[in-house]
Amino acid sequence: xxxxxxxxxxxxxxxxxxxxxxxxxxxxxxxxxxxxxxxxxxxxxxxxxxxxxxxxxxxxxxxxxxxxxxxxxxxxxxxxxxxxxxxxxxxxxxxxxxxxxxxxxxxxxxxxxxxxxxxxxxxxxxxxxxxxxxxxxxxxxxxxxxxxxxxxxxxxxxxxxxxxxxxxxxxxxxxxxxxxxxxxxxxxxxxxxxxxxxxxxxxxxxxxxxxxxxxxxxxxxxxxxxxxxxxxxxxxxxxxxxxxxxxxxxxxxxxxxx
Amino acid sequence: xxxxxxxxxxxxxxxxxxxxxxxxxxxxxxxxxxxxxxxxxxxxxxxxxxxxxxxxxxxxxxxxxxxxxxxxxxxxxxxxxxxxxxxxxxxxxxxxxxxxxxxxxxxxxxxxxxxxxxxxxxxxxxxxxxxxxxxxxxxxxxxxxxxxxxxxxxxxxxxxxxxxxxxxxxxxxxxxxxxxxxxxxxxxxxxxxxxxxxxxxxxxxxxxxxxxxxxxxxxxxxxxxxxxxxxxxxxxxxxxxxxxxxxxxxxxxxxxxxxxxxxxxxxxxxxxxxxxxxxxxxxxxxxxxxxxxxxxxxxxxxxxxxxxxxxxxxxxxxxxxxxxxxxxxxxxxxxxxxxxxxxxxxxxxxxxxxxxxxxxxxxxxxxxxxxxxxxxxxxxxxxxxxxxxxxxxxxxxxxxxxxxxxxxxxxxxxxxxxxxxxxxxxxx
Numbered sequence: 001x002x003x004x005x006x007x008x009x010x011x012x013x014x015x016x017x018x019x020x021x022x023x024x025x026x027x028x029x030x031x032x033x034x035x036x037x038x039x040x041x042x043x044x045x046x047x048x049x050x051x052x053x054x055x056x057x058x059x060x061x062x063x064x065x066x067x068x069x070x071x072x073x074x075x076x077x078x079x080x081x082x083x084x085x086x087x088x089x090x091x092x093x094x095x096x097x098x099x100x101x102x103x104x105x106x107x108x109x110x111x112x113x114x115x116x117x118x119x120x121x122x123x124x125x126x127x128x129x130x131x132x133x134x135x136x137x138x139x140x141x142x143x144x145x146x147x148x149x150x151x152x153x154x155x156x157x158x159x160x161x162x163x164x165x166x167x168x169x170x171x172x173x174x175x176x177x178x179x180x181x182x183x184x185x186x187x188x189x190x191x192x193x194x195x196x197x198x199x200x201x202x203x204x205x206x207x208x209x210x211x212x213x214x215x216x217x218x219x220x221x222x223x224x225x226x227x228x229x230x231x232x233x234x235x236x237x238x239x240x241x242x243x244x245x246x247x248x249x250x251x252x253x254x255x256x257x258x
Numbered sequence: 259x260x261x262x263x264x265x266x267x268x269x270x271x272x273x274x275x276x277x278x279x280x281x282x283x284x285x286x287x288x289x290x291x292x293x294x295x296x297x298x299x300x301x302x303x304x305x306x307x308x309x310x311x312x313x314x315x316x317x318x319x320x321x322x323x324x325x326x327x328x329x330x331x332x333x334x335x336x337x338x339x340x341x342x343x344x345x346x347x348x349x350x351x352x353x354x355x356x357x358x359x360x361x362x363x364x365x366x367x368x369x370x371x372x373x374x375x376x377x378x379x380x381x382x383x384x385x386x387x388x389x390x391x392x393x394x395x396x397x398x399x400x401x402x403x404x405x406x407x408x409x410x411x412x413x414x415x416x417x418x419x420x421x422x423x424x425x426x427x428x429x430x431x432x433x434x435x436x437x438x439x440x441x442x443x444x445x446x447x448x449x450x451x452x453x454x455x456x457x458x459x460x461x462x463x464x465x466x467x468x469x470x471x472x473x474x475x476x477x478x479x480x481x482x483x484x485x486x487x488x489x490x491x492x493x494x495x496x497x498x499x500x501x502x503x504x505x506x507x508x509x510x511x512x513x514x515x516x517x518x519x520x521x522x523x524x525x526x527x528x529x530x531x532x533x534x535x536x537x538x539x540x541x542x543x544x545x546x547x548x549x550x551x552x553x554x555x556x557x558x559x560x561x562x563x564x565x566x567x568x569x570x571x572x573x574x575x576x577x578x579x580x581x582x583x584x585x586x587x588x589x590x591x592x593x594x595x596x597x598x599x600x601x602x603x604x605x606x607x608x609x610x611x612x613x614x615x616x617x618x619x620x621x622x623x624x625x626x627x628x629x630x631x632x633x634x635x636x637x638x639x640x641x642x643x644x645x646x647x648x649x650x651x652x653x654x655x656x657x658x659x660x661x662x663x664x665x666x667x668x669x670x671x672x673x674x675x676x677x678x679x680x681x682x683x684x685x686x
Contacts, residue, residue, distance in 0.1 A: 025370060095301075
């Protein structure tokens with residue numbers, strides 16, 4: 001990036017609830033500073049003004065569910081120096097990826113003339129399944145403090161500080177007593193950090209909205225969850241929500257039924 | 259006759275993806291199409307087979323701007339199916355949570371999405387260059403709404419503390435104490451916001467809407483009441499399906515809803531016009547000062563009504579926090595049973611209907627969700643049909659902006675409106 005020119009920021013939307021891009025507008029204390037540090041060049045939810053690409057940083061929200069969006073994503077990638085996915089839809093396919101499993105079952109008997117075409121219409125896929133992604137920010141929704149950190153890191157040419165350890169570490173940091181040892185089913189041991197371990201602080205088990213951590217051991221956790229009273233159907237469902245398409249969760253869910 | 263088409267390919271400053279196309283034939287508006295191309299996400303389909311306890315967290319993901327509305331309609335519908343009523347303490351906390359969402363969502367719309375239209379800016383960031391203090395004031399107010407959601411819900415977007423039967427944990431009085439101070443500050447900003455937006459220049463556009471909202475509840479409506487209209491409708495949410503019907507319009511990835519064949523409007527203007535007497539004295543005073551009267555039929559003035567509702571939400575949140583005692587039980591312990599449950603609650607942008615049929619083991623058999631934006635779509639198009647002919651003398655760009663503004667009057671949430679459509683598979 002040239003000195004003296006503010007880097008251009010673009011925010012793109014695919015299939016999503018808009019919550020992750022709202023996180024940027026929810027940075028009430030930082031928003032005007034961010035708007036001073038970067039040029040908000042394309043952000044339709046916030047402004048009708050459009051500055052042409054290429055863009056230094058693109059934030060991409062949402063998953064790919066239509067052939068048109070699959071094509072559009074490539075034009076986004078071509079215009080973006082750095083592409084960061086924000087949230088579970090963009091990073092994992094989101095809750096709408098639940099349709100993937102239904103369609104897979106329905107179509108196993110079918111011989112596709114154009115499977116590539118049909119797949120993009122009958123599945124919800126993450127951005128990384130289509131184009132190269134420079135950084136993935138987890139969460140349903142993302143944590144706005146992490147968003148500011150990731151933006152600051154890329155604008156300053158350093159690595160973002162966004163650890164891939166489990167939510168358990170965040171409970172320890174927060175000083176929250178373990179809910180799992182009290183018999184409350186909790187996905188914290190296999191879930192990616194970033195939220196700040198909110199659910200256990202509210203007397204509830206983590207429900208995995210930040211997706212799997214690096215190298216999770218889900219089968220071991222499932223034995224523990226069974227001991228907390230969860231049946232097979234509950235286990236199948238608990239891994240199959242906002243990050244259902246992520247391999248460790250998908251496999252563990254499938255082990256307990258379909 | 260000269261034909262002229264105004265095309266807004268991509269509506270900015272709304273939640274989700276949509277466009278508008280207006281065809282003029284001479285001075286008459288020939289056709290208006292609000293086109294929604296947000297891809298469908300099929301929530302009703304994958305709710306089938308899920309546990310009734312999962313509905314609040316799953317349906318929250320329909321909309322990141324108003325997740326509390328989805329959680330509230332979901333828990334009330336499930337409690338209706340199970341035949342239980344929550345404690346008065348839980349009821350108050352739910353009103354408080356809704357106050358947080360109304361403040362956050364309305365202030366986002368007032369300051370960042372709608373005000374730039376009145377003051378001639380493409381967005382709030384550009385507006386901040388000339389009106390920095392105003393935008394900062396709006397951000398501060400919005401932040402206080404989010405703080406309510408964070409203390410009570412755990413986080414502002416997709417709160418985690420809501421469950422069927424109540425809350426996972428009731429915050430302590432001590433956790434709420436700092437919020438009370440913040441809310442007094444918020445109330446002052448909200449009062450100033452009403453004065454600010456009341457001074458905008460409003461086009462002279464009145465319409466004879468059929469206004470629909472919750473009402474007859476003895477309170478300004480969030481979670482309870484009958485479904486009422488200014489043209490005599492008075493039903494319970496149980497009767498909703500007998501009166502309201504959705505149809506699919508080809509050009510749009512969303513459904514249109516009608517009341518016995520008639521278009522109708524939900525949202526702040528409807529709520530206000532049907533429930534103004536239930537506002538707090540301070541909010542009523544501010545409404546009077548803003549010359550709102552007992553009803554408001556100018557859609558452009560909805561920004562004033564939103565500001566009055568923000569003031570009310572600050573007042574109401576303060577009342578609830580002042581009177582708050584930690585409940586012994588934050589939630590009911592529930593046992594599933596087979597049944598059907600219905601609920602309407604008031605999302606910031608209008609009434610949100612949920613219906614669920616559940617099995618004896620608590621699994622969802624089917625779900626129906628009607629968000630406010632699909633209810634308002636026919637009226638949004640009718641607004642443009644009614645008004646746009648008078649704006650033809652405006653220069654092209656001003657005409658386009660005015661038409662966009664007329665859509666933004668209703669704070670349409672396109673993400674909400676497109677969660678349901680049937681999957682269309684293209685085979686080549």
